[in-house]
Amino acid sequence: MGEIVRLQKYIAMCGAASRRGAEELISDGRVTVNGKKISEQGVKVEIGADSVMLDGKLIKPSGKMYYIMLNKPTGYVSTVKDQFERPTVVDLIDTEIKERIFPVGRLDYDTEGLLLMTNDGDFTYKVTHPKHEIDKTYIAVLKGGISIKGLAQLRSGVRLDDGFVTSPAEVEMLDAQNGHTTIKITIHEGKNRQVRRMFEAVGSKVKELQRISIGTVELGNLPLGRWRHLTSHEVSYLKNL
Ligand code: URA
Numbered sequence: 001m002g003e004i005v006r007l008q009k010y011i012a013m014c015g016a017a018s019r020r021g022a023e024e025l026i027s028d029g030r031v032t033v034n035g036k037k038i039s040e041q042g043v044k045v046e047i048g049a050d051s052v053m054l055d056g057k058l059i060k061p062s063g064k065m066y067y068i069m070l071n072k073p074t075g076y077v078s079t080v081k082d083q084f085e086r087p088t089v090v091d092l093i094d095t096e097i098k099e100r101i102f103p104v105g106r107l108d109y110d111t112e113g114l115l116l117m118t119n120d121g122d123f124t125y126k127v128t129h130p131k132h133e134i135d136k137t138y139i140a141v142l143k144g145g146i147s148i149k150g151l152a153q154l155r156s157g158v159r160l161d162d163g164f165v166t167s168p169a170e171v172e173m174l175d176a177q178n179g180h181t182t183i184k185i186t187i188h189e190g191k192n193r194q195v196r197r198m199f200e201a202v203g204s205k206v207k208e209l210q211r212i213s214i215g216t217v218e219l220g221n222l223p224l225g226r227w228r229h230l231t232s233h234e235v236s237y238l239k240n241l
Contacts, residue, residue, distance in 0.1 A: 003046070003047045004044050004045070004046050004047075005044065005045065005047065006041075006042065006043070006044055006045075007022070007026060007031065007033065007038060007041075007042075007043045007044065007045055007052070008022035008023050008026060008041065009022075009121075009122070010045050010047065010052060010061070011025060011026075011031065011052070011054065011059065011121070012120075012121020012122055012124075012125065013047075013061040013121065013122070014052075014054075014059040014060060014061050015065070015100050015101075015119030015120065015121065016054055016059050016121075017102065017121060018102065018104075018121045018124040018125060018128075019121050019122070019124070019125040020125070021102070021121070022121065023041055025054060026038060026039060026040075026041060026043075027039055027041070030054055030055050031052065031053070031054055032052070032053045032056075033045055033050055033051070033052055034050055034051050035051070047061060065118065065119060065120040065123070066097050066100065066101055066117075066118060066119050066120075066229070067116070067117075067118045067120065067123065067229065067230040067234075067235045067238075068093070068097075068101065068116070068117050068118070068227050068228065068229050068230060069114055069115065069116055069117075069217070069219070069222065069227060069228060069230055070089055070092060070093070070114075070115045070116075070117060070226075070227040071112070071113060071114065071115075071219055071222045071223060071224050071225060071226055071227070072089055072092075072107050072111070072112055072113060072114075072115045073092075073112050073224050073225050074109065074110050074111065074112050075087065075109065075110075076088060076089050076091070076092065076109070077089070077109050078103045078105075078106040078107050078108075078115060079102075079103065079106075080102050080103075086109070089103055089115060089117065090102075090103075090117075092225055092227065093117070093227060097119075100119040101117045101118055101119045102117065102118070102119070102124070103115055103116070103117050104116035104117060104118055104123070104124045104127050104128060105124075105127070105128045105190060107211060108193060108196075108209070110209070111209045111210070111211065112208075112209070112210045112211075112224065113138070113139075113209075113210040113211035113212060113219055114211045114212060114213060114214060114217070114218075114219040115211070116214065116217075116230075116238075117227075123235075123238065123239060126238070126239065126241060127214070127238055127241070128190065130189065130190065132241045133188040133189075134188060134214060134215045134241060135186050135187070135188050135213075135214075135215055136186065136187060136188065136190070136211060136213070136214050137170075137184065137185070137186040137211070137212050137213045138184070138185050138186075138187075138195050138209055138210060138211050138212065139174070139182065139183070139184055139209070139210045139212055140182070140183045140184075140185055140195060140199060140206045140208070140209050141180055141181070141182050141183075141206070141207050141208040141209075142180065142181040142182075142183065142199060142204045142205060142206060142207060143179070143180065143204075143205045143206075143207045144179060144180075144181070144204065144205070145176060145181050145204075146173075146181055146183070146199075146202065146203075146204045147202075147203075149202075150202035150203060150204060151171055151173065151202075153201075153202050154169050154171045154185065154198060154199075154202060155168055155169060155170075155171050156168055157169075158198055158201040158202060159201060160191065160194070160197045160198065160201055161197060161200070161201070164191060166187065166189060166191075166194070166198055167187070167188065167189060169185050169186060169187045169198065170184075170185065170186040171183060171184070171185050171186075172184045172185075180207065181204075184212075185198075195209060196209065214238075215237065215238065215241070216237060217230070217234050217237065217238065
């Protein structure tokens with residue numbers, strides 16, 4: 001008998017989506033098991049015995065997993081396909097693996113920097129799950145300055161426009177000249193546009209934003225718009241969070 005797993009995990013193991021993405025595929029009615037459409041969550045399947053189809057195509061757990069980092073430029077969306085036909089981060093992957101990988105979490109259209117991509121849905125689940133509180137470090141260039149009080153508020157936690165109160169952030173002023181201020185900020189939460197909204201909460205405007213690290217995995221000197229495979233050390237660090 002093969003291993004029995006939940007359907008969303010099976011879909012993730014096939015590299016067809018992240019676990020959360022797989023839940024959506026199921027509720028959208030795009031998945032069948034042994035010919036029967038499944039739209040509720042929680043169904044279990046046996047690997048090697050049950051036949052799972054996505055959009056009418058048989059999917060099977062794939063052998064080879066890819067783990068890469070991209071230095072995302074601004075002007076690209078962090079999805080596989082954009083409803084407005086804007087360029088996506090997948091367009092920047094210039095080999096056949098582009099057919100199979102998807103972004104691990106998101107960077108805004110107007111943010112650049114370190115974005116992980118993989119076809120391992122379990123890896124995505126792990127790295128993006130809030131319980132792991134993985135540190136993400138950004139360089140923010142502000143239009144204008146920031147007050148000492150604003151810096152102190154970011155360090156203790158600020159209330160965002162939707163009422164969410166952020167955890168204390170590590171904040172370091174790197175530079176202030178010609179009407180711009182450069183700040184290094186580390187947070188471990190991942191609310192939508194969180195860094196921009198944190199600065200807005202203390203009266204500052206982010207002009208440029210770049211992510212430079214996720215945990216101990218650093219962007220380093222990877223050129224803008226280029227990607228590389230993660231090292232086995234980086235993969236095992238992220239898998240063992
Ligand atoms: N915070 C933001 O405001 N934008 C990002 O893309 C990432 C974090």
